[in-house]
Amino acid sequence: MGPKEGNTVEQILRETTPENVEALLEAARYDDMEDVVSLASAGVSLDSKDSQGRTALHMAAANGHLGILEYLISGGVDVSASNMEKNTPLHWAC
Template sequence: MAAPNDEEKEDLLLACRYGDLQDVQQFVAQFGAEGLASIQDDNANTVLHMACGNGHLDILQYLLPIVPSSLISAQNTSKSTPLHWAALNAHLEIVQALVKFEGGPGIDLIDIKNTAGRTPLGEAELAGWDEGAAWLVRMMNLDAGDGENKEGEDSEAGGAEDIAAQDIEVEIQDADGKIARMTIGGNQSS
């Protein structure tokens, strides 16, 4: 198999950015999946950065099983991961797919900080994306002690319904030392 030239690599990154699944599949058919992890733009953005930042779930679902799982936590020159980009741009299905991908870093992705000192959760909050921030908080290891719950799990003390009915208060310190407080309500009624 011939190696792709720089123009073909750039075309692949653009296909991931603009959501052209057929071009991505054609690239893999022509050059194989082995080199996908090494293809980056000048800012070290990978195929996953491009697909995740622009909300292309079909491309992400195609790429995840064929790229090394280490690419999920790959950081660009600003130390942002694909999850940072998905959170910044409010792409919930992308965020969920990255965190839940079996064999990937899982919830550890939520703790990775970029050069601005922000985690993906911090990026979601900065963007005012409450739904994504709330989902990320529910997935985090908050050291809740006995009966700790994650989405869809039951505890010995009464099940996910009991936890879901409680408010969760979170304090997060940004890179400038400012504290952001957020309450995620379990009993949200309209």
């Protein structure tokens, strides 16, 4: 039996590394749609959290990046995700 097509667990774990999560959050923070899309296409989960529980949605909401917000929400991210301080992206948008 040959190798299966598609992502393996090892491949997914490799793609959603802390470095890639940080890159995703930074791209969302600085309105870099190209990098957000590229990282998502490479298999980085759009719901990934950093060590403080922040998501790309938190970063985009905090900085008013509507295009990034629309992309993330249309991608099915958890809009009620909370960070370590129990703040959701909506808290950060205000």
